Amino acid sequence: MPKIEIVASILSADLTRLGEHVKEAEAAGADRIQVDIMDGRFVPNITFGPLVVEAVRRSTQMPIEAHLMIVEPERYVPEFASAGADVIIVHQEATPHLHRAIQQIHHLGKKAGVAINPSTPAAMLEDIMGDVDSVLVMTVNPGFGGQEFIAETLSKIARVRQMIVERGLACDIEVDGGISAATAPRVVQAGANLLVSGAFIFSSREGVAAAIRRLREGVKS
Ligand code: DX5
Numbered sequence: 001m002p003k004i005e006i007v008a009s010i011l012s013a014d015l016t017r018l019g020e021h022v023k024e025a026e027a028a029g030a031d032r033i034q035v036d037i038m039d040g041r042f043v044p045n046i047t048f049g050p051l052v053v054e055a056v057r058r059s060t061q062m063p064i065e066a067h068l069m070i071v072e073p074e075r076y077v078p079e080f081a082s083a084g085a086d087v088i089i090v091h092q093e094a095t096p097h098l099h100r101a102i103q104q105i106h107h108l109g110k111k112a113g114v115a116i117n118p119s120t121p122a123a124m125l126e127d128i129m130g131d132v133d134s135v136l137v138m139t140v141n142p143g144f145g146g147q148e149f150i151a152e153t154l155s156k157i158a159r160v161r162q163m164i165v166e167r168g169l170a171c172d173i174e175v176d177g178g179i180s181a182a183t184a185p186r187v188v189q190a191g192a193n194l195l196v197s198g199a200f201i202f203s204s205r206e207g208v209a210a211a212i213r214r215l216r217e218g219v220k221s
Contacts, residue, residue, distance in 0.1 A: 002172055002193045004219050005031035006212055007065065009176070009198035010056065011047065011145040018052075019059040021202060028209035029216065032063045032087075034176075034196050036145075037080070039070035042094050043143035050076075050083035057084030065089060067115065067176070069142050074101040081108040089113035089136055089174075092124050102131050113174065117142060118150050122159040130169060134194060135160055139187065140177025146199040149178025154190045161191025181214040188219045195219070 008025040010018065010033060022033055035053050040046040053066055066085035070076065073090040074097060080088055088105045092114055095101055105112040114128055115136035125135060137157050140147040157173060164171050174194035175187045184195055197215060204211045 001191075002170070004188060004193050004195065006201075006215055007032040007034050007174070007194055007196040008201050008208075008212075009034040009036060009145065009196050010052075010202070011036045012198035012202040014202070018055060021208070022056055022059040022062075024208045025201065025212065026060050026062050028212040030062065030201070030212055032065055032194075033060060034065040034067055034198075035085070036198075037066055037068045037070055037076075038143065042071045042091065043069045045143045050079040053080055053083035053085050063087060065113070067136070068094070069115075070094065074104055077101065077104050078108065081105070081110050085110065087111040087113055087133070089115050089134070091115045091117070091142075092128070093117055093120060098128055099131065102128065113172075115142075115176075118153055122156050122163060125160065125163065129163060129171060130167065132171060134172035134174050135164075136174040136176055136194075136196075137192070138177055139175050139179065139183075142177070146203065147178055149180075149183045151186075154186060157187060157190035157192050179215075181211075181218045184215050184218045 008030040013021040038047040063086040065087040066080040111133040113134040175192040176196035179197040180200040
């Protein structure tokens with residue numbers, strides 16, 4: 001089982017003090033930062049562009065993931081690469097040219113991830129799984145932070161882990177949406193190792209450090 005990592009999603013961060021909030025997550029032991037890019041078409045919300053990735057890049061040494069929830073992501077991959085993203089994640093449902101998009105990301109020297117929505121079966125990953133560094137199984141319908149975890153995604157996480165093991169691949173499984181101290185142990189049990197969390201980390205009353213500590217304690221093997 002690959003190393004379990006906590007990925008703090010800034011969608012729920014206080015954007016009036018984004019740099020500080022990112023540094024707080026880093027000091028509290030987060031392993032990566034995720035920046036959710038939404039275009040109002042692939043998902044019913046509009047969020048950030050490359051400028052925000054640049055701002056996060058200036059605030060931290062942690063690896064930055066750009067999670068592209070945009071149609072035709074290949075149009076903007078170079079911008080997010082030069083903005084400082086270390087990992088670029090595209091949705092399987094967003095482009096008919098997924099293999100080309102993954103190659104494009106690797107040619108720019110970045111890590112590539114492929115994401116699937118809750119209604120997309122694991123089987124859609126069959127012919128791309130060997131080309132990516134991570135598979136992101138959405139555990140909510142993408143577009144908003146603070147949504148409820150969809151428990152039906154647990155069996156899909158287990159299926160993806162089985163596919164990775166059967167092929168002898170070193171591919172991470174990332175989960176995103178509704179990840180908290182209550183749901184983190186269940187997704188890890190199913191086979192996930194990269195845990196994206198936004199609202200639980202940045203919006204909980206106990207603060208960022210306590211939230212990350214609880215997430216880690218819940219998944220300690
Ligand atoms: C939702 C985004 C998530 C979100 C995290 O479309 O992809 O990254 O920020 O969600 P919560 O707040 O549920 O942890």
